[in-house]
Each structure stands twice: as structure tokens, then as C-alpha cells.
Amino acid sequence: MGDHVLGIAMNGVTGRMGYRQHLTRSVLAIREAGGVVLPDGSRVVPEPVLVGRSERKLREIASRHGIERWTTDLDSVLSDDGISVYFDAQITSAREEAVRAAIAAGKHVYTEKPTANTLAAALELAKLARAAGVKNGVVQDKLFLPGLLKLRRLVDAGFFGRILSVRGEFGYWVFEGDWQEAQRPSWNYRTEDGGGIVLDMFPHWHYVLEHLFAPVRAVTARAVTHIPERVDEAGHPYAATADDAAYAVFELDGGVVAQINSSWTTRVNRDELVEFQVDGTQGSAVAGLWNCRVQHRAMTPKPTWNPDLPTGERYRAQWQEVPDNAEFGNGFKAQWELFLRHVVADEPFPHDLLSGARGLQMAEAGLHSSRTGRRVELEEVSLS
Structure with a gap:
């Protein structure tokens, strides 16, 4: 039983929520704890790749936390076979296009809400994810507090x-x-x-x-x-x-x-x-x-x-x-752990893009x- 190293492209981590709750208190905390235990006793260990618009901010965050990879080129990480999951914590107006591209690239998707600017767009993302066969989830952190x-x-x-x-x-x-x-x-x-x-x-x-x-x-x-x-x-x-x-x-x-x-x-x-x-x-x-x-x-x-x-x-x-x-524990971290088990071990995860679309409705x-x-x-x- 070997551990699973899961590459995660994290877009929007230079913002307050993306940095504090999702990067440092969730993904890095899980990594530092040795990963999430799966039903067979193995572990899934997240390995973040930082994505954003500011080279300076990304470089500084990566250096502070010992993260090897960062980039301002989203297309480059979406075409990387070593990255399995795309996470989005950008401003709402930028989210739909990026999530759509991630689904087209065959990446599993985990995203902040709202997932798009309109219900029609949110439903289309859910349908695209289903057609592509990718796992998908929406942050619903308050349920875990x-x-x-x-x-x-x-x-x-x-x-x-x-x-x-x-x-x-x-x-x-x-x-x-x-x-x-x-x-x-x-x-x-x-x-x-x-x-x-x-x-x-x-x-x-x-x-x-x-x-x-x-x-x-x-x-x-x-x-x-x-x-x-x-x-x-x-x-x-x-x-x-x-x-x-x-x-x-x-x-x-x-x-x-x-x-x-x-x-x-x-x-x-x-x-x-x-x-x-x-x-x-x-x-x-x-x-x-x-x-x-x-x-x-x-x-x-x-x-x-x-x-x-x-x-x-x-x-x-x-x-x-x-x-x-x-x-x-931290509510964001708790949901991240559930999503990682969903991706690797196919455990149930009800907080999907369709659930996010109902919230936007x-x-x-x-x-x-x-x-x-x-x-x-x-x-x-x-x-x-």
C-alpha cells in the first residue's frame, strides 16, 4: 500500500480566503500531517502548485511555505498530467472560464462558490463535469464548523x-x-x-x-x-x-x-x-x-x-x-479531506457542482x- 501523491493546481491563493483557509489551514496542514488516511490504510498526500496573476506574490508564498512550483500560466498546469485536481478561489467573475477549462482538460474540480455568475452557467459546468467523468465539489465550509x-x-x-x-x-x-x-x-x-x-x-x-x-x-x-x-x-x-x-x-x-x-x-x-x-x-x-x-x-x-x-x-x-x-478541526480542512477521499477512494461527496448550482438558483x-x-x-x- 503506497501513498498517493495528488497534484493540485490552486488558483487564487494570493487572496485572503484562498491563502488562509484553503492553502495554509487545509492543504498544507494535511500535507504536514502526512496526508489523509484512505480505507485501505494508505494515504493521499496533496502537493499544491500555486496559480495566479502576480509573480511576486506567488514567489513569496511559495518561498515562505516550501512549495516547489508556482506559475502565472494556467494552461501549463492544466496540460500537466502530474496534476489531477484544479481548485479555484478566484473572484467570481473569473471562475467560470477557468473551471470550464479545467474540466475540458480532464481535471477533477473543487471550487469556491458561487460557481458561476448565472444559474445557466453553473448548470452547464455541472453537466460538463458529468460528461467528462471528473469528480467535482463545491466548498460548503459552514456545515463542518x-x-x-x-x-x-x-x-x-x-x-x-x-x-x-x-x-x-x-x-x-x-x-x-x-x-x-x-x-x-x-x-x-x-x-x-x-x-x-x-x-x-x-x-x-x-x-x-x-x-x-x-x-x-x-x-x-x-x-x-x-x-x-x-x-x-x-x-x-x-x-x-x-x-x-x-x-x-x-x-x-x-x-x-x-x-x-x-x-x-x-x-x-x-x-x-x-x-x-x-x-x-x-x-x-x-x-x-x-x-x-x-x-x-x-x-x-x-x-x-x-x-x-x-x-x-x-x-x-x-x-x-x-x-x-x-x-x-478547521471546517475547510475537514471538507478538503472528504474531497480528497472522494477523488482517490471514490467515497461519497454530496457537495458537488449541481449542489452549487442550486445555491446560485x-x-x-x-x-x-x-x-x-x-x-x-x-x-x-x-x-x-
């Missing part, structure tokens, strides 16, 4: 009884870039570059709702641009043409209603940057990315509405913390609902 893993445990255990509703709050204040540097790149706020919080976050909410609760069947949303002008990385003002906040209601199978606010123009008054409250007939839970608190039916207090008296209840203290009961439906003021039903999306 401690808070949502605990929430999954509660759902599987039947803790909630019949689930009634989900309420999510996500966001923080992203500085405009004038008196304080923005925490996000300026392209996020330009529609022409693939920016916008709906396109960025609705695919996340789709896989969270679909995998934890039930398929999404309808969307009603309002997307807005609260901050119309921002300042870019060079200190130049620019028009923010993309939405920076979205307020949405999602209708799920079984009558579950999910309300999720997404905003880059809100100040945080939560324990975590994203929190989901799930209410059911037998109990409720509030889960963030790390923690999860519960209140069972038998332990639910009896609040009484009385605006004439100050509230003496310490409501937060009436909830119980869900224990870890396990060691939780929900984003498009949200934007359409916002433009028209109407509720939008989601049709079944398939490769047939």
Missing part, C-alpha cells in the same frame, strides 16, 4: 420535535475605506465584478438550510445598497453598485419558515458574527459557528408581557450550552424577488 455540527446532532436526535422556523442573523460593519481600511475587497461591492451580498451569502444559506433542515421551495427577499459610495484599496472613491444587505424569507419543505438577514452594514450585538435560532415544538437552539445553546420544552420559562414593569428575567441565562463531545431568485417585489418559487434543478 462546530456550532452547526452540534446543531446537526440536535436535528438527528429529534431534539426539536417538529421544526417550526429558523431565524438567522449574519453580518458586521464593513468600513467604507475612507477613515478606516475596509475588511473586504472592493470588488465585493461592484455588481460588474460579481459582487453583492446576495450572490456571496445566499449560496451559503442554501446549503445550510438544505442539509440541516429541508429543501428550499420559495424565496421572498429585499436586497439593498445602504452605502452607495466606498473607497477602494488605492484610496479612490467608487460607486458601490452591488447590494450590501439583504432581508429574506425562505419557505422550506414541511412548512418550515426561515428568515435570514445578511448585512455588511450592521454593528454586531451577538455572540458570533452569524447565529441561527431554530424553534421546534419540543425545544429551541441558538447556534453560531462555534457554540450552540438549547432550551428544552420542559425547561422553558413562562415570560409575561408587561410593559409597565422592567424585565427581571435573565433570558440568556436560561439556556444550556451543548457540549463539544468531540474534537472539532436561490441567489438569482432572491435578486429577482427584490427587483419585482414578488415571492419566487424554486423549480427542481437537475442535470437531465
